[in-house]
Amino acid sequence: MDERYAPQPVAGWFKFAAIAAILFMALGCWGYLMSVITDPSALPLDQRNLMLARPIWMIAAYALAVWVGLAGAILLLMRRKLAEPLLLVSLICAVLTFLPYAVVPAVSDLVTTNDIAVAVVVVLITATIYSFARHSRMRGWLR
Incomplete structure (x- = not known):
């Protein structure tokens, strides 16, 4: 716990926010699983090309982001x-x-404005969840 803050009672909204974080991370896990089990040949050409252009480290980062995030959200609850x-x-x-x-370039040439918007929203929500965890630790809500 940060020495600047004395432990405070856990806010009534804490469980709701932690459960929302779990649901968001679980949705990410579902998306990851769908992305790795989907046969690219079953997709429209633009989506297939984007899926095939992804570097392996992008897929690995995706896996870590969602699975570590889910574990972190569960521990937050x-x-x-x-x-x-x-x-x-995460x-x-x-x-x-x-x-x-x-x-x-192989990826950036294929992404759409919608892809970029989704990326921004996902990163912002993930940052908010991290900030929530940091805030919770600083308030003395985590042990």
């Missing part, structure tokens, strides 16, 4: 301090997941 560093790893990996949109 359990009020464990380990939630904060796990959610930071945030960093979420940024790495979408980095190819800007730096890998």
